[in-house]
Amino acid sequence: MAARVAATRQAVEHEKKHGQGNRRHKGKRQAWSIDRQRLAEVQKVIHHRHGGACDTDDGATYLRAAMPHLLRLHGGGDEAHDKILGWAAVWLPTMPQADVAAAVENAFRHDPPPLKADTLAELLNMHRDERTALSLRTIGAVDQTSRERAAERKRKSAEHQAAKRQRAGATPRSQSKVAIAKAQGISLSTLKRRLKQAAAQEAANRPDPISSAIDPKDLQPTTKPGHGTGLSVPGPAREASQRQIVGAVGPTPGARTRAVPAGHAVPLPLPENGFQENGDFFGSDDAWISLGSALDYAGGLMPPEVARAVRLAQRARSMTQDAVARHIGISRPQLANALQGRFGLSRSAAANLCAWLAAA
Template identity: 75%
Template sequence: MRERPGHPTLFDQWDRIAARVAATRDAIEHEKKHGQGNRRHKGKRQAWSIDRQRLAEVQKVIHHRHGGACDTDDGPTYLRAAMPHLLRLYGGGDEGHGKIAGWCAVWLPTMPRADVSGAIEAAFRNDPPPLRADTLAELLNMRNDERTALSLRTIGAVDFTKADRQAERKRRDAAYRLAKRREEGATPRAQSAEQREPWKALNLSRRTYYRRLAAGTLPEAENASGTNSSAIVRSTYNPRRNGATAAGEGVPGPARETSPRQTVGAGGHTPGGKARAVPAGHARALPLPEGGFIEHPELFGSDDAWISLGSALDYAGGLMPPEVARAVRLAQRARAMTQEAVARQIGISRPQLANALQGRFGLSRSAAANLCAWLAAA
């Protein structure tokens, strides 16, 4: 390529581009180092760091205790607390040495220059790590009242441990959130919990509370304070009235009494069985012929057409004998009753009666007494 007089060559152009790129990178690194490139801090303000925070708090302690620079022999103590952060801010070498010495000249003027230079050289060799908040508190003998007055965040207190500070921080946060919720008009959590679970205040279970609420046996104040914001309370639905009961309006009538506990028969529990409140000896049924009833031979294949109830009435519980099961089936047919109706009069569920007739499970003594009373009903 022919070169013209006074015109730069192609290699000169590439050298200029590389120089501009290098200058741009150096400027970016300088801005990042001194905080100019941080989006949160525009202008000349430096970005936050733990080292600047700790150094500022050490300076605040010195100014608070001495009214300015340290004028006592406590200089080595303050220098030990600030030295790790001075190293991380100013670095090593002659430039860092000069900046650290300048900081000591401002804040520790009574400390001899030879001691300052020795401490800086030892720090360059050992590179000490920053002290923990509680360790620094013991070094500076920081009390909690002084720490609170100076609004220190990176220095602990000898009479206020880290666990205590965390608990205090949680308490302040909770108080702040409570005040904010009150300003927004929200219901306090304690009152909201009472509205959601009013049965706890009455020392009742949830089921008992709503049962008495539907029956109208709770006080008027409790009836009026429903758990829903609407005027209609779904929990007080009354199937007999085919609608919902308004808050504060109870259903007339006495409260339902609790059902008796289900007893265990000789053959154990019956799966899925539900106890019914039918006392022993109170079964009601249609009368049977005196002494027994007629069996159809073509249906059961028996030559004896007359069945007596004497042996069936001796049944006292447990697995049901075949003659008792046969008597129950014949009495059911003679009275034209369904198995559900028979079980209801005995006080057991239909699956219980079916399993007992098949010999799978036994009946309890109370259920057997109801069964015999139902067979012997005249």
């Protein structure tokens, strides 16, 4: 029996060194399947624990773990029966042939399903350290649950990806803006806004490069240009004034009427007896206009002679239309519309206009 076990171990070592599972083998490799993977791992466990083939009475345990996969790989029939017996003769030489044949007949009859990873770990009494040393994938561990194994795989994958990104020169995720914002308990947009404000403050506090070379960053601020605090007048915003909307005899719609009582206009002195009309503008060389009819204007639409008298008086006094409107107590648009005949003036504004024309 000892000679048989030694010969079997030598055959296993030869197959491991020169078989198809060797990475240096240049032949066509078979497609991966869970059955080949599980059977290879069971053989790896046997070789690790026994230094080759199994030389103890644990053969029945190993055969139970490998039997469902042997059936799925070789199928049924006499040929499959012989292949399973041959596998048991190589890896379980100390197990009696009658027991192996009985286990094969029972498996053909009941067709047992493959064992789960945790169930197989309990059957083989597999621990985490041995599982890690053998790099097993389809066999679990009795001291580690499936969730713990999944979490460990996820952690190792994350570490591998982080090392890969670091070799490529990428910024570590622990130093990213998302990680910094999460550590500070703020949102990503808040962090970006604070960084932007800090950059603007740093640019504002940077000394003026008078004797040194100008930094291009000084010419391109990191923030949008805005008004400084010294450019605006402090205080509340101006409140909108109420606009007056009246008929044709009142102020112009939308204009603001100034509170000037009737008869209190303060015009500049005028020449006596009227004004001389300029022939370049009105087509007459020596035309004198009397103020008698103009002073009879009492409001409403402005007659053409009154409008002409107002224009001549404005020119004679070298006043702007806005200044004339202020003396009368109305706005400049209101006076312009009245001179064009679009709207009329109120009685108070007409009285101020007459007083302004009659002032000497």
